Amino acid sequence: ETGVTQSPTHLIKTRGQQVTLRCSSQSGHNTVSWYQQALGQGPQFIFQYYREEENGRGNFPPRFSGLQFPNYSSELNVNALELDDSALYLCASSPDRGLGNTIYFGEGSWLTVV
């Protein structure tokens, strides 16, 4: 148990719709990062939020956006869903931008786009 919780655990959306995924970080952690893991692949970095600001982004289009709240929980929003967005979305938290020895992952949200 890492103390990082994500919701929902599974969901199915239709192409073109929008989705919001949620993440509660481990107590005391002010940094949240999001990863997309397609089937059979390793996770890919989407972006990171540190103290409510996005401070790093991977190669994902602007329709992937996020928020971080004062309690350091976070949301990942994906607009105009495409079939290729079907994946496991992992949230990870860490203290102080996490330039330490690890980041702590939640169990993920499985998104299927049909």
Added chain:
Amino acid sequence: AQKITQTQPGMFVQEKEAVTLDCTYDTSDPSYGLFWYKQPSSGEMIFLIYQGSYDQQNATEGRYSLNFQKARKSANLVISASQLGDSAMYFCAMREIAYNFNKFYFGSGTKLNVKP
């Protein structure tokens, strides 16, 4: 070029034996961290072990050890005394310190099956 390469899509090991999972990495950053994670079918990524690029000693955590060969840019995970519960996907990952945030690069993973 791939930042992290894991060349073994699947591995079998007999219970109680040791197994080595291979990982090579590519970076020009002199300061970086190397990580191994275990991912059971539930999806959660479980942190196993960390090695910093300037660490002189190979990292160990219980039954896990990281065989760090800097000149060869390899960071193999060794699991001693395999247990049935070790059956899972294993991912090698790297973070370059040049980034001021947690951009981890992951390999494609190795599926480990432990046989009774």
